[in-house]
Structure formats: C-alpha cells, structure tokens
Amino acid sequence: xxxxxxxxxxxxxxxxxxxxxxxxxxxxxxxxxxxxxxxxxxxxxxxxxxxxxxxxxxxxxxxxxxxxxxxxxxxxxxxxxxxxxxxxxxxxxxxxxxxxxxxxxxxxxxxxxxxxxxxxxxxxxxxxxxxxxxxxxxxxxxxxxxxxxxxxxxxxxxxxxxxxxxxxxxxxxxxxxxxxxxxxxxxxxxxxxxxxxxxxxxxxxxxxxxxxxxxxxxxxxxxxxxxxxxxxxxxxxxxxxxxxxxxxxxxxxxxxxxxx
Ligand SMILES: Nc1ncnc2c1ncn2[C@@H]1O[C@H](COP(=O)(O)OP(=O)(O)OP(=O)(O)O)[C@@H](O)[C@H]1O
Ligand SMILES: [Mg+2]
Numbered sequence: 001x002x003x004x005x006x007x008x009x010x011x012x013x014x015x016x017x018x019x020x021x022x023x024x025x026x027x028x029x030x031x032x033x034x035x036x037x038x039x040x041x042x043x044x045x046x047x048x049x050x051x052x053x054x055x056x057x058x059x060x061x062x063x064x065x066x067x068x069x070x071x072x073x074x075x076x077x078x079x080x081x082x083x084x085x086x087x088x089x090x091x092x093x094x095x096x097x098x099x100x101x102x103x104x105x106x107x108x109x110x111x112x113x114x115x116x117x118x119x120x121x122x123x124x125x126x127x128x129x130x131x132x133x134x135x136x137x138x139x140x141x142x143x144x145x146x147x148x149x150x151x152x153x154x155x156x157x158x159x160x161x162x163x164x165x166x167x168x169x170x171x172x173x174x175x176x177x178x179x180x181x182x183x184x185x186x187x188x189x190x191x192x193x194x195x196x197x198x199x200x201x202x203x204x205x206x207x208x209x210x211x212x213x214x215x216x217x218x219x220x221x222x223x224x225x226x227x228x229x230x231x232x233x234x235x236x237x238x239x240x241x242x243x244x245x246x247x248x249x250x251x252x253x254x255x256x257x258x259x260x
Contacts, residue, residue: 001065004029004168004199005050010059012045019045021223022059027168032190032200034210036243037220043203046220047170050201051085052078064167082167086157092145099124099141102160123163131159133188151182158189162196169193170201173209187213207243211236219243 005027012020019042027033037043048054049061055070062068063081078085092101099121108116108123124141128134132155145153154171161169171190178186183206190213193200204210210217211231217239219227227242234242 002029003027003062004031004064006060006062007046007049008060010046010049010061011057012042012049012054013057014045019223020049020056023220023223023225025218025225027199027201028215029167030194030197030199031216032194032202032214034207034214034217035201035203035220036205036207036210036217040222041220042223043220044172047085047172047201047203050078050168051075051083051170053085079164082165083170084161084164084166084168085170085172086154086161087172092153092157094144094146096145097141098128098139098143098145098148098156101145101156102127102163106164127159127163131162131192132156133185149182150178151185154178154182154186155189158186158193162189162193166198168199168201171203173202173204183209207239208236211239 003026005025007023007025010020010023010025011018023042023046025046035043035046045054049056050063052073052075055073057070060067061070061073063078063083066081075085093104096104102124103115103120108119110116121141128139128141134152134155139148139152145156148156154173158169158171171186173186187209190200190202194213200213202210202214207217215231217227217229217231218225219229219242229239229242
C-alpha cells in the first residue's frame with residue numbers, strides 16, 4: 001500500500017447533474033494536496049466521497065489499500081480509518097460552546113456512561129493552547145461558536161481533527177472571506193499536519209494560499225481533473241498561468257483580497 005487514498009474513474013450524479021465525470025485522484029502518505037477549481041467544479045463533491053458523506057455511483061476507491069464499497073462506506077467508517085473533514089458549509093454547531101464542539105459525537109464518558117464534562121473542558125483548554133494556539137483574548141472553552149471569527153471556527157474544526165489523530169485532514173475552505181490573519185492561522189495548521197507526518201487535502205479558491213503549503217496541486221473543472229502539478233516543478237506565477245485557463249482563482253492574498 002503506497003497511497004492513503006486512491007480513486008479511479010469516479011462518477012457521481014445528483015438528480016440529473018453529473019458532478020464528477022471519471023475522476024482519478026490520489027493522496028499519498030504525508031502529502032498535502034491542494035485542490036483548485038471554479039465554483040461548481042466538483043471539489044466539495046470529491047471530498048464528500050472521501051469523507052463518507054456521499055457515495056459514488058461508479059469507479060473504484062481505496063483507502064490505505066482497502067477497497068471501499070460505496071454502499072457501506074460512511075462518515076463513521078471514514079473516521080475509523082483516520083479521515084477527518086472540516087466542511088465548507090457547516091463545520092461546527094453554532095449555538096454550542098467550544099468544548100462541546102470538540103467532543104461532538106465522540107464524548108468522553110465516565111464508567112456510568114455520563115459525559116465527563118470536567119475532563120472534556122480540561123482537554124479543550126489543552127487543545128486550545130497546544131493545538132490552536134489561542135492566547136486568551138476573549139475566547140475560552142465556554143465561548144459559543146457563533147461568537148468566533150471565521151478563522152477561529154476553522155481553527156476549532158481543524159484542531160478537533162488533529163486531536164483525534166487523523167491520518168488525513170480534509171479542509172474545504174469556507175466561501176466566506178477569512179481575514180489575512182485567519183488565513184495565516186489555517187496555513188499554520190496545515191503545516192502542523194504535514195510536520196506530524198499526516199496528510200491533508202486542502203480546497204481553496206486562492207492559489208496563493210494553497211501554493212506554499214501544498215506538495216501537489218490538482219485542478220478540477222466541470223467534474224474532471226484537468227491538471228496535476230508538483231510544487232517543485234513550478235512557481236506560483238506559473239501555476240497561476242496554468243490555472244487561468246480553467247478557473248477564476250485569485251492570487252491577491254497580498255492585498256488581503258480574495259475572489260471567491
Ligand atoms: N446536494 C446536491 N444536490 C444537487 N446538486 C448538487 C449537490 N451538491 C452539488 N451539486 C451540484 O454538483 C456540482 C458540483 O458541486 P460542488 O459542490 O462539488 O462544487 P465545488 O467545486 O465544491 O464548488 P464551490 O467552489 O462553489 O464550493 C454543481 O453543479 C452543484 O450544483
Ligand atoms: Mg465546494
């Protein structure tokens with residue numbers, strides 16, 4: 001087994017819309033793959049298949065060399081195989097506190113089966129400092145998620161993925177604009193995933209964000225892979241030139257502006 005994820009000729013339709021038309025896609029061990037493409041290209045659909053949220057209609061998928069049966073595969077199974085996803089739309093429960101979000105669906109329980117609130121709060125505090133690098137200012141374990149900034153929310157979702165020791169963290173960048181500081185934080189998280197020897201699939205609309213942290217880039221256009229590039233083979237400018245053919249990605253990170 002030399003690949004963490006291997007997809008061959010994957011098809012997926014939603015009631016009449018063919019979202020993926022024969023996708024070949026791979027993620028190696030300790031590899032960060034940047035996925036780029038226009039709105040509606042099929043990026044979220046692709047990662048939802050890997051994360052078990054959607055099943056594919058045709059093709060083959062292997063996770064760590066294990067052939068996946070699309071009818072039996074689920075988010076739960078993906079978790080057990082070390083795959084965690086930070087979704088574009090709704091990564092967190094907005095009305096819940098930070099600590100509840102970290103352990104949502106995977107509570108720490110005591111012998112009687114009750115949630116061990118004290119332990120969950122302590123662990124969250126640790127995660128906030130060690131993984132997220134939150135330093136006080138207004139955010140603590142009892143903060144309600146909707147009061148956090150976009151970048152902080154992404155941070156919580158990524159930290160949760162890292163806390164559960166995922167082998168693969170999939171990040172579908174939110175369509176809302178993150179501030180420059182928040183983008184930097186997300187990029188730091190991705191670097192930390194790489195440094196820990198884990199893998200990441202990072203979907204972004206901005207190649208300037210994806211470029212420094214990715215080992216490889218995959219461009220998707222109208223349900224097909226239209227390009228795959230290694231970081232060492234091309235500069236950000238060259239990648240941008242390549243992608244301009246297919247996408248409306250932005251490179252304007254320096255101005256703090258983003259075209260989504
Ligand atoms: N649940 C769904 N039901 C019906 N059609 C869908 C559904 N999800 C996605 N689609 C369609 O499938 C295509 C691919 O959508 P997808 O969300 O994968 O694109 P994307 O590349 O993630 O776009 P964006 O950059 O805007 O997030 C689009 O035409 C979209 O309208
Ligand atoms: Mg999407």
